[in-house]
Amino acid sequence: MVEQGSIALISAPPLLRVEGVRKRFGGVNALRGVSLEILSGEVHALLGENGAGKSTLIKILSGVHVHDGGSIEIEGKPVSFSSPAQSRDAGVAVVYQDLSLVESLSVADNLLLGREPKTRLGFLRKRQLVAQAEAFLKSQNIPLDARAMVGSLPFAYRQMTEIAKALMGDVRLLILDEPTSALTDDEEKILFEAIREVAARGVGVIYVTHRLNEVFRISNRVTVFRDGQNAGTFVTAQSTMRQLVGAIVGPDHAVLKTDGTASGQGMAQPAGSIESPVLELKGVGNDRLDRASLQLRAGEIHGLAGLIGSGRTEILQTIFGLRPIQSGEAKLDGGSLKGTDPAAAIGLGIALVPEDRHVQGLVLEHSIERNLTLPRLPYFSRLGWLQRRPAGEHANAAMRRLAVKAPSASTLVKNLSGGNQQKVVFGKWNEPRPRVLLLDEPTVGVDVGAREEIYGVIRAAAAAGSGVLLVSSDLSELLQLCDRISIVVDGRITRTIARPEFGGAEDLHHLIQLSQPSEEHAA
Structure with missing residues (x-):
């Protein structure tokens, strides 16, 4: 401490x-x-x-x-x-949420960008550059491979590269x-x-x-x-x-009126239906998943916990059709999802709120209205032309329902706060109600008040009958929201626990660690 x-x-x-x-x-x-x-x-x-x-x-x-x-x-x-x-x-050194790395270069190249060691003739001393980067990373106990290409790293390690870069000056x-x-x-x-x-x-x-x-x-x-x-x-x-x-x-904020805490703990949780699952994975495998199996019920919030790179995000991507199902089977209401692409998944009622809202979830240069109607263009188009009036009514209704703070639906999304941007991402899938709602780190970079509002949106989706599959690195978030939590290790679900078994965040963290392969503990 x-x-x-x-x-x-x-x-x-x-x-x-x-x-x-x-x-x-x-x-x-x-x-x-x-x-x-x-x-x-x-x-x-x-x-x-x-x-x-x-x-x-x-x-x-x-x-x-x-x-x-x-x-x-x-x-x-x-x-x-x-x-x-x-x-x-x-x-003064600043590390922003939006990273400024060159993804086509290595970690070492990024750390010493603009101050690379060179010969008298101006040629790069590559070995010296890598040695300097490795020595610095070791001195700071930062577990990064100096030779790794930044573009190949998980987001967490790219973020740590940005921080290391700032610390080098x-x-x-x-x-x-x-x-x-x-x-x-x-x-x-x-x-x-x-x-x-x-x-x-x-x-x-x-x-x-x-x-x-x-x-x-x-x-x-x-x-x-x-x-x-x-x-x-x-x-x-x-x-x-x-x-x-x-x-x-x-x-006087409502956050302080939920059982006297900021977290919202103690609020009623959706019970989760005991009927047949709305979504089922049986031994699903591909380049990142290894015989992954789970069941998601209508009205349930089901969490996926694990280390960065464990395969949590890849499970969501596979369900949404961004990754192929090479073995096993995935079913939505009993129908196969094999061969489904994202457009087909949307048509079947599967919605995805991705981890990186700026890159994957929003078109920042477009208005709130355009972003909210983008996944539903066929509903608002006639003969290939967008019907502005129904699109505008849909956008305004979504803004009211989600309490998006903006002058109008024509406001550019890039001008909104992080919390309001995330509400717009949710709003894209709010109507018609999705059968399955896939959430990948839904409150990253969101403040306390907006976080509680997003929790309310998630609970409301489950209460309306959507099955919610939630990935979060915030263990307290999983414990607050979920009816069940599955542990993901190396693309495989190793254990699923129900709410009565949860314990606290330390218990869940310990369970994640115990689930890792024994050779990792030996290392």
């Missing part, structure tokens, strides 16, 4: 001081006089709902935006960055934006150790997250923004989850 709330830490002079910073975009006050202090060697969590001002401040500190008023100091010297280069020269202030959004517990522990080592060298760390349990494990202090203003600064060791949630959403 990081030593939290120590007198020496709190009394140290600030590495970064932000005082009364303001930023306006047209008629919108994104920041209305926020203040923040980061100490050398401190991990300082920055919390707030989407739209609270966190991203705006990060972009000001990284030189993307210039603040309109207030002051910023680094080690007592006033600064104002007009470009990302100026920010980097001052020792002469960093004084490290800003991490949702760094664990796609990491398993084991990978999260590795990341936390790297962060602690960086902080121990005197680097100040701003840690932006929506996962409040992380705050108590990694941070020394917490600052909360709400509506572009400060809502409080707390010493982590002296704070409670309820205090932080109250500061984030405000004391």
